[in-house]
Amino acid sequence: MCKMxxxxxxxxxxxxxxxxxxASAAFGPIGFTLEAEHYSAMQGATFDPPADKEPRIGxxxxxxxDWIRWNSVNFLNGEFDSVALHYWTGWPQDNSGxxxxxxxxxxxxxxxxSFDRLGRQRAIQGEPSAVITSALASVTGIHTLxxxxxxxxxxxxxDRISFSGTMTAGPADAKxxxxxxxxxDGNDGLSIDRPFRTIQKAAxxxxxxxxxxxxxxxxxxxxxxxxxxxxxxxxxxxxxxGENVVISGADPVIGWTRHSNGxxxxxxxxxxxxxxxxVLVNGKMAWVARCPNVDEAGYQPEPMGSMWCxxxxxxxxxxxxxxxxxxxxxxxxxxxxxxxxxxxxxxYEFDGDISQPASWANPTSxxxxxxxxxxxxxxxxxxxxVTTHCMWWASFGEITGSRSESSAKTTFTAKLLSSSFSDLAxxxxxxxxFELLDAPNEWFRKDSTLYLWPPNGVxxxxxxxxxxxxxxxxxxxxxxxxxxxxxxxxxLAASLSLDRAAHCAIDKCHFKYVSHYDMHEWYETGxxxxxxxxxxxxxxxxxxxxxxxxxxxxxxxxxxxxxIILSGYHNTVINCIIHSCNYTxxxxxxxxxxxxxxxENEARGxxxxxxxxxxxxxxxxxxxxxxxxxxxxxxxxxxDFGPSAYALKESASxxxxxxxxxxxxxxxxxxGCLDGGDVLPExxxxxxxxxxxxxxFWQGETPNAPLLTGSHWCLGGGDTSANGDGLLFNxxxxxxxxxxxRDRDTGLAIWYATNNTIYARxxxxxxxxxxxxxxDYSLRAGSPAIDAGHDIPGWVESxxxxxxxxxxxxxxxxxxxxxxxxxxxxxxYPPGNVAGVGQPFMNAGQHTLRATLIAMADRIIVKSMxxxxxxxxxxxxxxxxxxxxxxxxxxxSIQVPASSFGAGIYVIKLQIGVNSAVWRGxxx
Numbered sequence: 010m011c012k013m014x015x016x017x018x019x020x021x022x023x024x025x026x027x028x029x030x031x032a033s034a035a036f037g038p039i040g041f042t043l044e045a046e047h048y049s050a051m052q053g054a055t056f057d058p059p060a061d062k063e064p065r066i067g068x069x070x071x072x073x074x075d076w077i078r079w080n081s082v083n084f085l086n087g088e089f090d091s092v093a094l095h096y097w098t099g100w101p102q103d104n105s106g107x108x109x110x111x112x113x114x115x116x117x118x119x120x121x122x123s124f125d126r127l128g129r130q131r132a133i134q135g136e137p138s139a140v141i142t143s144a145l146a147s148v149t150g151i152h153t154l155x156x157x158x159x160x161x162x163x164x165x166x167x168d169r170i171s172f173s174g175t176m177t178a179g180p181a182d183a184k185x186x187x188x189x190x191x192x193x194d195g196n197d198g199l200s201i202d203r204p205f206r207t208i209q210k211a212a213x214x215x216x217x218x219x220x221x222x223x224x225x226x227x228x229x230x231x232x233x234x235x236x237x238x239x240x241x242x243x244x245x246x247x248x249x250x251g252e253n254v255v256i257s258g259a260d261p262v263i264g265w266t267r268h269s270n271g272x273x274x275x276x277x278x279x280x281x282x283x284x285x286x287x288v289l290v291n292g293k294m295a296w297v298a299r300c301p302n303v304d305e306a307g308y309q310p311e312p313m314g315s316m317w318c319x320x321x322x323x324x325x326x327x328x329x330x331x332x333x334x335x336x337x338x339x340x341x342x343x344x345x346x347x348x349x350x351x352x353x354x355x356x357y358e359f360d361g362d363i364s365q366p367a368s369w370a371n372p373t374s375x376x377x378x379x380x381x382x383x384x385x386x387x388x389x390x391x392x393x394x395v396t397t398h399c400m401w402w403a404s405f406g407e408i409t410g411s412r413s414e415s416s417a418k419t420t421f422t423a424k425l426l427s428s429s430f431s432d433l434a435x436x437x438x439x440x441x442x443f444e445l446l447d448a449p450n451e452w453f454r455k456d457s458t459l460y461l462w463p464p465n466g467v468x469x470x471x472x473x474x475x476x477x478x479x480x481x482x483x484x485x486x487x488x489x490x491x492x493x494x495x496x497x498x499x500x501l502a503a504s505l506s507l508d509r510a511a512h513c514a515i516d517k518c519h520f521k522y523v524s525h526y527d528m529h530e531w532y533e534t535g536x537x538x539x540x541x542x543x544x545x546x547x548x549x550x551x552x553x554x555x556x557x558x559x560x561x562x563x564x565x566x567x568x569x570x571x572x573i574i575l576s577g578y579h580n581t582v583i584n585c586i587i588h589s590c591n592y593t594x595x596x597x598x599x600x601x602x603x604x605x606x607x608x609e610n611e612a613r614g615x616x617x618x619x620x621x622x623x624x625x626x627x628x629x630x631x632x633x634x635x636x637x638x639x640x641x642x643x644x645x646x647x648x649d650f651g652p653s654a655y656a657l658k659e660s661a662s663x664x665x666x667x668x669x670x671x672x673x674x675x676x677x678x679x680x681g682c683l684d685g686g687d688v689l690p691e692x693x694x695x696x697x698x699x700x701x702x703x704x705x706f707w708q709g710e711t712p713n714a715p716l717l718t719g720s721h722w723c724l725g726g727g728d729t730s731a732n733g734d735g736l737l738f739n740x741x742x743x744x745x746x747x748x749x750x751r752d753r754d755t756g757l758a759i760w761y762a763t764n765n766t767i768y769a770r771x772x773x774x775x776x777x778x779x780x781x782x783x784x785d786y787s788l789r790a791g792s793p794a795i796d797a798g799h800d801i802p803g804w805v806e807s808x809x810x811x812x813x814x815x816x817x818x819x820x821x822x823x824x825x826x827x828x829x830x831x832x833x834x835x836x837x838y839p840p841g842n843v844a845g846v847g848q849p850f851m852n853a854g855q856h857t858l859r860a861t862l863i864a865m866a867d868r869i870i871v872k873s874m875x876x877x878x879x880x881x882x883x884x885x886x887x888x889x890x891x892x893x894x895x896x897x898x899x900x901x902s903i904q905v906p907a908s909s910f911g912a913g914i915y916v917i918k919l920q921i922g923v924n925s926a927v928w929r930g931x932x933x
Contacts, residue, residue, distance in 0.1 A: 037217070037239045039088060040173040041489045042509065043154070044545075049080040052116075054158075054167075067097075069166035071109075071158040076116045077167065082154040083235060089174035093142040094124045097166040107161035111145075111170070113152045121146045121154075127165055145172065171489075176236065183218025183242060186211040187249070190226030208232045208246065208256070218242035223498070225252035225840050229260055231483045231503075238492030240512070246485075248497035253840040256484035258503030259289055259477035262459055263904040265469045270462075272446060273469055277459035279480055284394065284441070287479040287502055287525040288452045290464055292838035294522060294567065295450045296338075299440035301379045302448040305339040340436035341378060343397045357425040359406065361395065364418035381445065382419055387412050390439055394528060395423050397437035400658040402627075403594035405528040408439070426528055440527065470901045471872075475839050477502070479525060483547045487513055501838070504547030509577075510555040515563060521836065522567040524550050529570070529595050544574045544603060550590070553580050554611070560585060564833055569593045571601040572625075578613035578641070586833045588624040594656045598628035602643055604635055604668070612668065613641040621828040623651030623679075627660050635668025642669035642700075649828030650687070652679030661689035671700045674817070676784075676827045678707045700736045702804060703817045703825075705786050707743040738801055739765040741786045741816040743773060765798035765805075767816035776816075779824075787818040795820045871919055872902035880921030884910070 045068040053075030054068045068077055094109060104127040111121040122143040158164050184199065188211050192204030198211055204224065205211050211221040212234040223246065238244040248254040260279070268274040280286055288295045296303050344362045363382050390411035397404055406423030413419050439445070443453045443460070450464040461476065463469050469476060484503030487493050491511040500520045507513055524547070544552050550571035553560065557579045564586040565572035572590040573582055582600055591597040599622040604612035613636040622629040629650045635643045645663060654660035662680050663672060670690070677687035687706055690699045773781040777792035788794055794815035798805075805813045809821045818824060871882050882903050884893040892910060897903045897919070905917070917928045 036175050036177045037237070037491075038173065039085075039176045039237050040171060042169050042171040043079050043082070044169045045077060045167040046543075047079070048077045049153075050078045052076050067166055067168045069097075071164050071167060072162045073107075073159050073164075075158045077156045079154045081151055083151045084148045085176070085235065087147050087149045088176045089148075089172045090145050091142055091173050092122050092145045093140050093171045093173075095140050095168040095171065096127070097168065098127060098139065098164075104161055104164055107164045108159050109164065110157050110159065112155040112157055113148065114155075115153075116155050116157055118155065119146070121148055145174075178217040178236075178239070178242070180218070182216035184215075185220045185222060186215065187222050187224070188228075189224035190228070192224075212244075212246075215244050217244065217492070220245045220247060222247055222249040223252075223254045224249050225254060227255045227257050227840060229257050229481075231481050231486060232256070233486040233488075234490055234493060237490045238494075238512075240492060243492040243494050243512075243514075244490075245494045245496065246498065247494075251497060253499070253837055254497070255499045255501050255838065255840060256503055257477065257501045258479050258481040258484060259287070259501065260480045262476045262478055263906060265461075265476075268460060271449065272460050272462050274458050274460045275476070276457060277454060277478060278457050279478070280454065281479060284528040285479075285526045286454060287522065288459070288461065289475075289477045289479075289502060289522075290450070290461070290467060291475055292501060292521070292836055293464075294525075295452050295461065295464070297440050297527060298442055298444075298446035298451045298453040299338075299438050300381045300445045300447075301339045301341055301438060302451070303338050304448075305379055338438060340398075340438060341382070343395065343435060343437045358409065358422055359425060360420065360422055361397075361406075362414075362418060362420045364414075378417070381447065382439070384413050384416060385411070385419065389444070390419075390421055390442065393439050393442040393445070394426075395421065395437065395439050396527075397435040398594060398656055399435045402596065402657070403437075403529075470898075470903075479522075486547075488545070499836070499838075505551045506545060506547045507551075507553045507555060507558050508545040510553075510558055512556075513558045515558075515560045518560075518563045519836075520551065520563070520565045520572075523565060523572065524548055524568045524570045526569050526593065529593055544576075549597065550574045550601065553577065553582075556580065559583065562831070565590065565599070566833075567592070568597075570595065571597040572599045574601045574603050575615050575617070576603045576611045578610065578615070581616045581618070582620060583616065583618050584829050584831070585620045586829050586831075587620060587622045587629075588651075590625045591627050594626045596627075596631070596633075598631035598664075599623075599625045599653075600630045601628075602630070602632040602635055602665075604633060612636055612643060613638075614643075616644045616646070617648065618644065619647045619827070619829060621649045621651065623649075623653055624655075625653050626656035627654060628662065628664050629653045630663045632663075632665030632668060632670055634666055635670055637668055637698075639669050642671050645670065645672045645675065647674045647825065647827045649676045650678070651676075652681060655681040662687045664689045665699065666690075669698050669700075671702075673700070673703045674825050674827060675704045677704060678784075680708075700804070702736065702739045705741045705743070705784075705817050705827075707784060736801070736804065737766075739798065739805070739813070739815075739817060741767045741769070741818070743767075743769045743781070743786065744771050765801070765813060765815055767794055785824070786816070787824040788814060788816070788820040790820070792820065869905040869907045869917065870902055871897065871905065871917065873897050873900060873919065873921060875921050876900040878921050880919060883918045883920065885916040885918070886910075 048068065051068065054071045054077060071077075092111060096109075098104060107127050108123055108125040109127070110123050112118040113121060122145050124141045124143055126141055127139070156167065156170065186198040187201050187204035188198070188206070188208050189204035190206070192198070192206040194206045194210040196203040196205060198205040198214075207230055208221065208223060208228055209230050209232050212232050215221060215234060216236050217239045221244075232246070234244055236244065262275045262277050265273045265275045288297075341363060344364060363378065365378055388410050390408045393408045395406045395408055405426040407426055408421050408423045411419060411421040441453075443455060445451075446453045446460060446462060449462050452459060452461045454460070459476075459478065461469075468474060479502045482504055483506055484500045485495060485505045487510045488506055488508040489510065490513060493510070493513045494516065495514070495518055496516045498518050500518065500523070502522045502525065503520075504523045505515070505520070544550070545554070546552075548570070550568050551560070551565065551573045553573060553575050554577035556577050558577070559581045560573060561581070561583045562585065566586075566589055568590040569592055570590070572587045575582060587599040590599045600617050600620075602612055602615060602617075612632075612634060615635070617630060630645055630648075632643060650662045653662050660680070662677055672688055680687055688699075688701055688704075767776060767786075769776055776794060777789040779785045779787045779789055796810040796812045796814060798808075798813035798815045800808075800813060808814065808819055814820050873880055876899055879899050880897050882893075882895050882897050882905065883891055884905060886892050892915075893905065895903050895905070919926045
């Protein structure tokens with residue numbers, strides 16, 4: 010009997026399901042996973058937190074009488090028939106007589122499954138040591154689920170439990186549902202005039218072949234489909250008729266009043282934790298109170314060519330407004346007193362200083378330190394966050410004391426928050442102090458109140474003005490789902506998870522600020538196997554694992570960590586625009602290829618192709634690790650890699666560690682770091698085995714100093730030698746140079762580097778390029794590169810003439826191009842108003858009172874146009890009872906939180922003196 014691998018079985022099953030669905034009912038696998046650390050409550054057991062730095066995240070020390078609980082687990086109609094327990098044990102543990110049970114609704118409730126074959130097996134670097142599968146008793150509907158532990162004092166550590174089963178669906182289940190911000194989840198959702206209010210309501214009833222058409226507006230929710238799709242019958246979520254649909258991870262803040270100077274304040278009773286809150290004004294990110302201010306005029310922390318700032322980072326101000334978020338921050342130089350080190354324990358105290366360099370005896374005004382940092386009282390900066398950039402990453406410390414030493418110097422002590430700190434000083438800033446809230450577009454939160462100095466020209470009391478604060482991580486959670494399509498939707502301050510998903514497609518979607526935090530642990534990015542880094546929850550960027558998923562024709566703009574984290578096998582990122590990621594400067598990238606060193610079934614056969622990726626602080630693409638087999642190599646091809654690596658001295662456009670990677674047919678231009686390059690397999694991290702061919706490299710676009718031929722590097726590191734397992738050939742390198750492939754001092758070429766490669770200095774004329782001025786480096790007739798190359802079996806498959814040509818293009822063949830084939834569009838945010846509270850009208854005889862009402866999905870804005878008198882806004886329910894009364898200042902507006910009233914008919918009355926305006930309408 011012929012055996013099939015899992016991919017072949019999936020393909021065969023997909024064809025069977027498709028043919029069955031067209032004719033009658035079809036069936037297919039379904040499943041879901043409950044991560045142990047995502048519990049709703051627990052008793053006795055302990056959580057394995059990131060600070061533990063153990064090789065996994067889960068629940069540990071589970072003994073007799075302990076339990077873990079998950080609320081609202083949906084078992085559908087009894088389709089799930091088996092469940093697996095993924096766990097660790099240790100050699101010393103004696104689990105004889107121990108049993109783990111699944112129960113419903115109580116720790117002593119009905120038993121769904123039992124696991125009693127717990128073996129004594131040691132955890133292996135990040136992977137559960139054992140999996141036990143059990144039949145699942147028939148259970149339907151939504152239940153509270155308990156995992157109970159019995160019979161031993163220390164039974165095991167729990168990673169997750171996963172459920173599987175089979176569902177059936179037929180053509181009658183394939184329906185079209187509508188969603189609108191003025192809909193009602195009590196509707197049937199089956200017509201455009203009876204829409205649901207939330208996308209999640211549609212997601213909870215959609216079966217294979219169903220579509221969800223979403224009307225324009227903002228949806229503040231995390232959507233998780235209950236069912237999954239089949240081949241030929243996917244679940245589809247689409248923006249209706251191309252309308253402006255936004256899924257937001259943020260909630261609005263209303264009720265603004267004046268505090269002092271330009272600062273306003275409003276109540277805000279939620280937070281994602283210290284250093285994790287994100288504030289948006291009309292869809293753009295504001296900065297936490299800091300110094301220097303983001304747009305501090307003229308300050309240059311490091312004059313060109315100077316190294317006194319330690320890291321060698323050039324002046325970021327020249328990068329400002331080239332990308333979102335708001336700007337690249339202005340920096341100051343933060344010095345040190347010799348107490349910095351590497352891999353220091355969190356909590357280690359270190360000393361630092363901020364001072365005018367002695368070499369600047371007569372500094373110009375542009376070189377002066379911001380006055381806010383000098384001549385401050387003792388401990389003025391205590392409690393603030395200091396951020397510095399070294400050669401490799403950003404480091405963070407909580408300031409424990411400060412002192413002004415002179416009119417030109419401030420010293421401080423700080424407690425280390427990240428586990429590694431450079432032994433070098435570096436450029437950075439101080440933030441998270443209310444006293445530094447002194448400029449437009451800055452904020453600070455304390456005592457459940459948000460203080461905000463709005464951006465210049467923004468009136469928070471004007472109709473349509475919108476301040477939001479991040480509250481949710483995910484916009485869509487497609488974990489364990491198959492055949493789900495999302496098309497034409499925008500995501501603001503929200504990520505997406507495709508954890509263990511299959512055959513899902515994200516098309517024409519646009520993500521802005523997919524992740525945010527202002528402080529990170531350097532090891533959170535999974536550089537080493539024992540990192541507790543968990544990318545599956547979307548906190549670090551869009552997470553893609555499983556198989557055969559695709560993100561296409563989409564944009565990812567702005568992320569504290571990565572834009573997209575790519576794992577699994579046969580997953581693809583194609584024709585996307587990705588920029589402004591990793592703005593906290595850790596081990597992240599525009600696209601981060603992720604694989605645990607010891608997990609083989611990750612980072613296999615991945616493709617990153619035809620994308621435009623640029624303006625990322627460290628890497629455009631970083632390959633943490635990849636498959637070690639050539640046939641499953643990661644392909645990075647036909648991308649336009651623009652300016653990048655602006656924040657560190659040592660960086661690269663495309664960098665990587667272990668695994669097989671092919672880098673071909675890309676444009677590379679504009680790396681901003683001093684030590685690094687465009688393609689950098691890191692030999693000190695196991696880089697090697699990379700195949701780099703048919704790429705075009707040029708310099709001169711970096712907003713920092715021009716990278717002159719011979720003074721900086723474009724290719725670097727890794728084992729790409731003639732005797733190594735890597736290959737480097739058929740590249741066109743213009744006005745640049747190669748580290749490791751050409752001696753920096755003598756300029757002498759090494760054979761394996763220049764084999765089939767054009768190395769053109771500033772004089773490109775002899776090579777007869779088609780149009781060198783416009784970066785078209787294909788060849789014209791008579792070029793000395795024609796037929797001047799070497800045949801490389803297995804890689805140069807075909808050529809015209811007697812031999813391959815030198816460089817990235819073969820004369821006579823169509824010229825290949827790289828990058829996305831579309832241009833990024835500006836966001837229109839907030840989306841246009843959605844009517845929902847009825848048409849406004851003036852009371853007869855009172856037309857002298859001028860006022861407007863704007864009804865939006867979650868609030869009503871009433872604006873008085875009387876510049877001389879104050880008034881009041883009152884809301885009455887259908888019984889005539891007053892449910893809200895607010896004062897309204899002369900000529901200003903007030904926002905009424907309509908969503909808090911509940912559905913029904915309401916009357917909204919604006920009273921100014923003896924005059925009034927009344928609106929009457931339905932809140933759905």
